Amino acid sequence: MQLAALVLxxxxxxxxxxxxxxxxxxxxxxxxxxxxxxxxxxxxxxxVPAGAPRxxxxxxxxxxxxRFEAARAAARAGLAANxxxxxxxxxxxxxSLWLGSAASxxxxxxxxxxxxxxxxxxxxxxxxxxxxxxxGAEIEALERRGQSLExxxxxxxxxxxxxxxxxxALLGLAxxxxxxGRAR
Amino acid sequence: MAAxxxxxxxxxxxxxxxxxxxLVLAAAAAGGLSVMSxxxxxxxxxxxxxxxxxxxxxxxxxxxxxxxxxxxLLGARLAQGPAPARRLGWLLTASxxxxxxxxxxxxxLGAALVPAExxxxxxxxxxxxxxxxxxxxxxxxxxxxxxxxxxxxxESLQRRRGGHAGTAGGHVLAASxxxxxxxxxxxxxxxxxxxxxxxxxxxxxxxxxxxxxxLLLRTGSNRAAAWAALVTPLSVGGALLAEAAPTRLAExxxxxxxxxxxxxxxxxxxxxxxxxxxxFLQVNEGADSFQSVWQPxxxxxxxxxxxxxxxxxxxxxxxxxxxxxxxxxxVLGLGAGTAWRVIEGASPAGFxxxxxxxxxxxxxxxxxxxxxxxAPPGDPRRVVLDGVDGRLLxxxxxxxxxxxxxxxxxxxxxxxxxxxxxEFFAEVRERLAPGGWVALNxxxxxxxxxxxxxxxxxxxxxFQSPVLALAVPLxxxxxxxxxxxGPLPDPTAAPDGLEPGxxxxxxxxxxxxxxxxxxxxxxxxxxxxxxxxxxPLERASLAYGRRRGGP
Numbered sequence: 131m132q133l134a135a136l137v138l139x140x141x142x143x144x145x146x147x148x149x150x151x152x153x154x155x156x157x158x159x160x161x162x163x164x165x166x167x168x169x170x171x172x173x174x175x176x177x178v179p180a181g182a183p184r185x186x187x188x189x190x191x192x193x194x195x196x197r198f199e200a201a202r203a204a205a206r207a208g209l210a211a212n213x214x215x216x217x218x219x220x221x222x223x224x225x226s227l228w229l230g231s232a233a234s235x236x237x238x239x240x241x242x243x244x245x246x247x248x249x250x251x252x253x254x255x256x257x258x259x260x261x262x263x264x265x266g267a268e269i270e271a272l273e274r275r276g277q278s279l280e281x282x283x284x285x286x287x288x289x290x291x292x293x294x295x296x297x298x299a300l301l302g303l304a305x306x307x308x309x310x311g312r313a314r
Numbered sequence: 315m316a317a318x319x320x321x322x323x324x325x326x327x328x329x330x331x332x333x334x335x336x337l338v339l340a341a342a343a344a345g346g347l348s349v350m351s352x353x354x355x356x357x358x359x360x361x362x363x364x365x366x367x368x369x370x371x372x373x374x375x376x377x378x379x380x381x382x383x384x385x386x387l388l389g390a391r392l393a394q395g396p397a398p399a400r401r402l403g404w405l406l407t408a409s410x411x412x413x414x415x416x417x418x419x420x421x422x423l424g425a426a427l428v429p430a431e432x433x434x435x436x437x438x439x440x441x442x443x444x445x446x447x448x449x450x451x452x453x454x455x456x457x458x459x460x461x462x463x464x465x466x467x468x469e470s471l472q473r474r475r476g477g478h479a480g481t482a483g484g485h486v487l488a489a490s491x492x493x494x495x496x497x498x499x500x501x502x503x504x505x506x507x508x509x510x511x512x513x514x515x516x517x518x519x520x521x522x523x524x525x526x527x528x529l530l531l532r533t534g535s536n537r538a539a540a541w542a543a544l545v546t547p548l549s550v551g552g553a554l555l556a557e558a559a560p561t562r563l564a565e566x567x568x569x570x571x572x573x574x575x576x577x578x579x580x581x582x583x584x585x586x587x588x589x590x591x592x593x594f595l596q597v598n599e600g601a602d603s604f605q606s607v608w609q610p611x612x613x614x615x616x617x618x619x620x621x622x623x624x625x626x627x628x629x630x631x632x633x634x635x636x637x638x639x640x641x642x643x644x645v646l647g648l649g650a651g652t653a654w655r656v657i658e659g660a661s662p663a664g665f666x667x668x669x670x671x672x673x674x675x676x677x678x679x680x681x682x683x684x685x686x687x688x689a690p691p692g693d694p695r696r697v698v699l700d701g702v703d704g705r706l707l708x709x710x711x712x713x714x715x716x717x718x719x720x721x722x723x724x725x726x727x728x729x730x731x732x733x734x735x736x737e738f739f740a741e742v743r744e745r746l747a748p749g750g751w752v753a754l755n756x757x758x759x760x761x762x763x764x765x766x767x768x769x770x771x772x773x774x775x776x777f778q779s780p781v782l783a784l785a786v787p788l789x790x791x792x793x794x795x796x797x798x799x800g801p802l803p804d805p806t807a808a809p810d811g812l813e814p815g816x817x818x819x820x821x822x823x824x825x826x827x828x829x830x831x832x833x834x835x836x837x838x839x840x841x842x843x844x845x846x847x848x849x850p851l852e853r854a855s856l857a858y859g860r861r862r863g864g865p
Binding site for chain 2: 167168170192195196228229230275278282290293294296297298300301304307
């Protein structure tokens with residue numbers, strides 16, 4: 131019992147020492163990111179314990195570094211642990227938009243709306259919602275484009291599917307008519 | 315006593331002899347000329363929506379051949395009836411109407427099959443079947459009618475003159491094929507440049523209608539001739555009324571000028587105001603792509619423009635030796651000169667640019683000089699060779715270059731096959747000074763795109779040294795770098811040697827995982843002259859692009 135208490139005490143003391151180190155690493159990482167040193171920021175982030183702050187930094191570094199798939203993955207990993215993080219949801223949504231994935235962006239948009247409703251103070255909510263609406267319009271444009279493409283594909287398939295056999299049938303009919311005429 | 319030919323067919327009775335032989339041969343020639351003219355112009359007609367790739371050519375030629383075969387059989391059947399010359403007259407008249415309709419039909423069909431809001435890679439995915447469908451819808455009827463003309467002409471000739479079917483057939487084929495030769499050269503070098511696309515179809519329609527009218531006049535049917543006389547001006551006029559593919563511009567863009575070149579439709583468009591003014595050169599349907607960019611001041615264009623990466627080799631070289639020098643740059647696929655303009659404004663201090671550029675389309679150079687500040691003729695520091703293929707330029711150029719840029723694309727998104735082979739890259743290497751660079755713009759979705767390793771390994775094999783590929787942020791491009799007798803930069807190293815600024819920021823982004831790739835020298839080059847599965851690779855690339863993004 132005394133040994134267990136000793137272990138717990140030492141563990142707690144070590145954890146308490148970690149927090150300032152983690153905060154310092156986080157600050158240093160953000161400083162690197164603000165200087166445009168994305169790799170440096172990610173390396174510093176490795177010294178930060180896993181959690182929303184680290185995910186937010188990683189998502190931000192990867193997004194600004196234009197690695198959108200990785201940025202989205204980092205943002206979603208953060209959201210999985212902490213769904214009420216509007217900045218993470220925003221980066222996931224924006225990355226999905228850059229990747230041109232309407233379905234993915236829809237899911238991320240829903241996550242953003244939930245996070246804003248739950249975690250943003252009322253005085254800031256309108257700004258976030260306006261951003262959400264703007265991105266919502268971009269999602270709709272993506273979806274429309276997807277539908278246009280689908281319609282175009284169907285039209286092409288119909289055209290080739292009908293006219294191709296018709297052309298071959300005409301060839302066959304002409305051959306038959308030509309041979310029938312000669313037989314007479 | 316003279317020998318008699320028992321195998322020759324006798325003359326037909328006088329009332330069945332139809333039109334004079336010369337007129338029948340002229341009609342056959344009109345048909346032959348029109349078939350070739352329509353076939354060549356057909357691809358240009360489809361180009362605004364589908365481009366002019368090998369796939370499109372194959373589909374158009376295939377459909378025309380199928381239709382001609384059907385027409386030959388139809389003509390064989392029609393030739394068995396009375397008055398083949400009169401039937402030929404009607405056939406040519408009907409052909410005239412069908413040909414005159416083509417420019418009208420294409421615009422509507424193109425807009426339905428290729429909606430305006432699609433991106434370039436979405437359009438590329440529709441090209442193969444879309445162009446086949448369009449070719450079937452548009453060219454099946456006119457080509458069938460024109461195909462039927464041949465057998466009717468042979469029958470008319472034989473009934474007129476008697477003799478052997480082979481003799482009549484040979485004469486008709488000779489007339490038709492000679493006229494096809496005239497049609498081929500005439501369409502490419504005269505009709506399309508001087509009459510335009512719509513004028514070319516109108517001319518073909520007029521020729522066919524005139525041939526039909528003359529035959530109907532000589533074969534005695536005045537009412538028929540009257541109808542044909544009406545059709546002639548209507549078909550020509552109707553064709554001329556067609557608007558050849560209305561120009562579709564992205565929102566916010568203004569059209570400055572549009573030119574139809576022998577290769578493509580070329581547009582100069584503009585957006586923004588003042589310091590944010592930008593001009594773009596687009597070809598054919600454009601979609602969301604462009605061939606050249608201009609801004610008021612030379613220099614870097616910013617994120618999303620791969621041209622900025624062409625400025626990197628000078629800075630890498632300056633890190634090794636900052637001494638002032640003339641930086642000799644050859645650009646294959648010069649366009650309107652964007653690469654020069656970026657390098658000019660973003661080179662290290664003391665680096666003075668000498669440029670030699672090849673652009674295959676003179677219309678692009680023309681627009682480039684008018685709207686994109688491309689160097690005028692005679693500028694000794696910026697030598698532009700228009701109408702010249704990039705590979706030929708390399709063979710002609712006597713100089714050694716510090717940088718050769720390969721930025722040649724056909725139909726917006728297709729690599730010219732002869733500019734991505736091991737033999738070509740070996741020629742590039744021979745034209746580089748020791749330590750010289752090649753920079754190749756590759757349209758691809760990211761560095762895992764199947765197209766990238768094929769081209770990269772081919773380049774690495776030719777140079778016998780690794781290739782560095784950098785994904786261009788916010789663009790569907792990567793730029794591949796290789797170097798003659800010199801080390802490549804380490805893409806993971808911090809670019810501390812560069813001054814703080816956009817290029818350093820660019821290289822910071824390039825350090826991230828997935829933003830760079832070093833391609834090792836392979837045992838064999840995937841792409842060679844005479845063997846290079848480029849089209850399957852491009853299809854694989856498009857399929858990869860569609861799968862990207864994901865849930």
